[in-house]
Amino acid sequence: MPMVLDEKKRNRKLGMMFGLLLVVGVEAMVCVRFNKSYRTWVAVRHWDMVRPYFDREKYEGIENCYRVLYPDLKKDVGFLFEYGMCLSYNGHYEESNIILNEGSKRSSDPMFFNLMGKNFQALGRFEEAEEMFYKAYYRVPHRIYPLYLLMGLYEKEGRDLEMLEKAHQIVGKKEKVPSSLTEYLKKEAGLKLQEYERNNGKGKNMEID
Incomplete structure (x- = not known):
């Protein structure tokens, strides 16, 4: 009989431990998601403060702001296009195309290809520029x-x-x-x-x- 009671106690303790681990795991996931959501929210607020300068074409002064915000906003196609445009206007054509290519995979907007083509043209890579312009055309004929x-x-x-x-x-x-x-x-x-x-x-x- 004592052995049966000990087994029950042991099972109860194990059950409590697994339950505690489950609760801790769920709380950790909630915290991670909340933290990520909060970081994204803060990044969007900062982006909103930067955009007036983008609209006034003050690209040189805001490129680093976009670079800092990129890890938290890299899934936002509007952000990717603006960041790519900043890089392009500042003469960083290859880096611009890396960012714009990410945007072209998330958006059907042909302007991603148009700007990539202009970057290739500025680099003297005319065949690749031609390819991008045709991609833009066939995306929205x-x-x-x-x-x-x-x-x-x-x-x-x-x-x-x-x-x-x-x-x-x-x-x-x-x-x-x-x-x-x-x-x-x-x-x-x-x-x-x-x-x-x-x-x-x-x-x-x-x-x-």
Whole structure:
């Protein structure tokens, strides 16, 4: 009989220990999650204080702020785009593309690819720039801006026929939502065609397939 009682006491103690460990484990998880949530909340508040400087294009002065906030906000696509843009405008093109690439995996916004393409272009890596601009275009095919960037890329590389092809594509494209930006881009493409005709004679741009 005493042995049975001892066994019961031992089982009761083990049960209490396991119960205590479970409670401690749950509390630890809650604390970790709360701490992480609190850190994110604080980071967002700091980001809100930095953003007015971003809107005024004070990129050089705020790059380090974004770098400090990155560990807590690296899943926020808006933050990633702004951080990538800061890096790009400050001439840190490769680092910018690392951040923008993370954003492109979390967002369907083609602007991530557009800015990555501009970074590659600034680095003189034209094939990679072209690839990014096409990725941006095919992600949202009705957008004109990636075509405009391709037109500029081909012009800088002296690839006249491809430049003219994009200019014609821009001018003839029917946008889903007309805006002042699309109107401006179409006007610029039209001016490129006129300029080419003046410099090279009428009809030469018609050689495009």
